[in-house]
Amino acid sequence: MNTAATEPGIEHLGVHDCWKYLRSASVCRVAFADGDTVENFPVNYIPTNGTLLVRTGEGTKLASLAGREAVAVEADGLNQYGTIAWSVILKGHAAVVSDAEEVQDAMNAGLSPWQPGQKNILLRITPEETSGRRFVIAAPTHWWPPREPSAD
Numbered sequence: 001m002n003t004a005a006t007e008p009g010i011e012h013l014g015v016h017d018c019w020k021y022l023r024s025a026s027v028c029r030v031a032f033a034d035g036d037t038v039e040n041f042p043v044n045y046i047p048t049n050g051t052l053l054v055r056t057g058e059g060t061k062l063a064s065l066a067g068r069e070a071v072a073v074e075a076d077g078l079n080q081y082g083t084i085a086w087s088v089i090l091k092g093h094a095a096v097v098s099d100a101e102e103v104q105d106a107m108n109a110g111l112s113p114w115q116p117g118q119k120n121i122l123l124r125i126t127p128e129e130t131s132g133r134r135f136v137i138a139a140p141t142h143w144w145p146p147r148e149p150s151a152d
Contacts, residue, residue, distance in 0.1 A: 013132035018088045021077060021132065022047045028075035030054070030094070030125065045125075046111045052090070052125040053097070053106045057118045073125055078137075088132035090125065097122040 013021070022028075031040040045052045052073060073090040097103060103122050111122075 010133055010135045013086070013088070013134055015130050017134075018090075018130050018132040019047060019050075021086050021088050021134075022052070022075055025075050025077050028052070028073050030071055030073050032071045032094075044111070046106065046109050048106070048109065051127070053109075053111055054094075054123045054125065055106070055111050055119045056121050056123060058121070071125060073127075083137055084134060085137050086132060086134040088130070090127035091129040092125055092127035094123050094125045097124045 026044050026046070027042060028045055029040055029042050031038060033039075043054045043056070045054045047053075071092060071094050073092075074087065076085065076087045078085050097106070102124075106122050
């Protein structure tokens with residue numbers, strides 16, 4: 001059920017604003033179907049040329065992501081005061097980047113893995129659909145029911 005259109009204070013973001021927010025963050029989650037289950041990996045990334053670049057190594061993530069017909073990416077963040085939240089979702093596909101010049105450009109752009117180990121494989125996530133929203137964060141009193149004080 002999509003209630004965002006009827007809820008006050010929710011602003012749907014255009015593609016330009018979605019990319020502005022993606023450039024302000026460095027971590028997202030990549031999700032995709034894998035047989036009868038859904039996989040979801042946190043990754044660090046850099047946006048470039050209308051795509052996201054992710055570094056990874058051999059293993060589950062690479063085997064699961066490379067060449068996927070459909071992936072979804074979600075990145076979220078807050079303003080500096082913690083009063084406004086944003087969320088951007090990309091739907092598209094991932095492919096291994098093998099061109100040496102593109103790999104070098106990604107490394108020059110500062111795409112470094114956060115975990116130790118060999119992370120020499122570059123994946124490009126190309127979106128086919130981009131959407132996002134921004135909203136004022138409601139006070140906790142609006143989303144948690146009042147609680148009775150404990151007898152402690």
